[in-house]
Amino acid sequence: MATVILAAGTTAETSADIVLTEGQSATLFLTGAAGLNAPDSASVELQFKRADNSYVTVYRMGALGNSATAKVDGPVTLKVSRSLGTIAVGVERA
Secondary structure, three states: OOEEEEEEEOOOEEOOOEEEOOOOEEEEEEEOHHHOOOOOOOEEEEEEEOOOOOEEEEEEEEOOOOOOEEEEEOOEEEEEEEOOOOOOEEEEEO
């Protein structure tokens, strides 16, 4: 069963930290509003936590092409960030 990481919306928002330990993995995928698929122009940034506790964008998830999903292997601390927009988009973890 999927878990909501970032609820679908249009406001700028960043998820809470997701901590994956050694041997854990997570598959993240884009979602649209009201159970719909993410619109073609939807995108969010996948960010990893650095040693100095800042974050760096490592991947941009987008509904077009083959980037609507991302698989991440631990150990890592990550979060997803959505910019302000007119297209409702969210992220769930499979």
